[in-house]
Amino acid sequence: MTNSVPYYAKNYDVFVLLGAPSLLPWQWQVWVKIEQLLAPFVRSDRGKPTVRSSQTSGLGKEYRSVAFGKMGWDLKSHARWAHGSPSNALESNSWRFLGTEAWAPSWTVCEKEHEAPDFYLHLLSAPNVQHGGASQFGSMLVVALAASASEMRRGELRAAMTAVATLLESPLVVCKHRAWGIASGTAGGFRDAIQDFGVGRGLFREEDPHAQPISLETFSEAWSSLQV
Numbered sequence: 001m002t003n004s005v006p007y008y009a010k011n012y013d014v015f016v017l018l019g020a021p022s023l024l025p026w027q028w029q030v031w032v033k034i035e036q037l038l039a040p041f042v043r044s045d046r047g048k049p050t051v052r053s054s055q056t057s058g059l060g061k062e063y064r065s066v067a068f069g070k071m072g073w074d075l076k077s078h079a080r081w082a083h084g085s086p087s088n089a090l091e092s093n094s095w096r097f098l099g100t101e102a103w104a105p106s107w108t109v110c111e112k113e114h115e116a117p118d119f120y121l122h123l124l125s126a127p128n129v130q131h132g133g134a135s136q137f138g139s140m141l142v143v144a145l146a147a148s149a150s151e152m153r154r155g156e157l158r159a160a161m162t163a164v165a166t167l168l169e170s171p172l173v174v175c176k177h178r179a180w181g182i183a184s185g186t187a188g189g190f191r192d193a194i195q196d197f198g199v200g201r202g203l204f205r206e207e208d209p210h211a212q213p214i215s216l217e218t219f220s221e222a223w224s225s226l227q228v
Helices: 028-041 075-081 107-114 151-167
Strands: 011-019 049-056 095-104 117-127 139-146 172-179 182-184 189-191
Touching: 028 139, 028 151, 049 075, 075 151, 117 189, 139 151, 151 172
Parallel strands: none
Antiparallel strands: 011 139, 011 172, 049 095, 095 117, 117 139, 182 189
């Protein structure tokens, strides 16, 4: 059964959190604390959540993508990709973290049903600092909950994001009500999807978001600040 509403038109409460440079949320000891705060929201009546992580290892001819296999939202899966976990404490020292996504339900179910997820999370490393400047933030956390969720549940996520911001000593957290994507062309296509916030310049107005102090002007779209 496919959804009659265009994929891109589903609405969300969206949060973007910038983490302090000194706190890397893909480190196991940090991630398990974040996971506890966000786990209650990573679910959907449409199916189980799935997780995928993009990381690399090695240089030159030894350069490769790290394979993690099929993963869900559970501690056993998180221990595969989070650095310094009990199962990869030595191996992960050589990994370069790019990003980790969680979809609820899985992206394959979303594609099959032609409906965007009920919950989406994307944890990313910050863009590189250019021209020898100072890093303003070390990570980005994008979290989106379908606006069809109850007011109570939406309020609980807002509180959870405030707690995550405190944990990561965030210089700025922003939020807005937004569709999954923006309609493009006449064939049902769309652009600037929530899942693309970490691609290229993505979220940011300038190529190097570290060049100026972090503020609402850092972002390419209009956002509101989440008071922490």
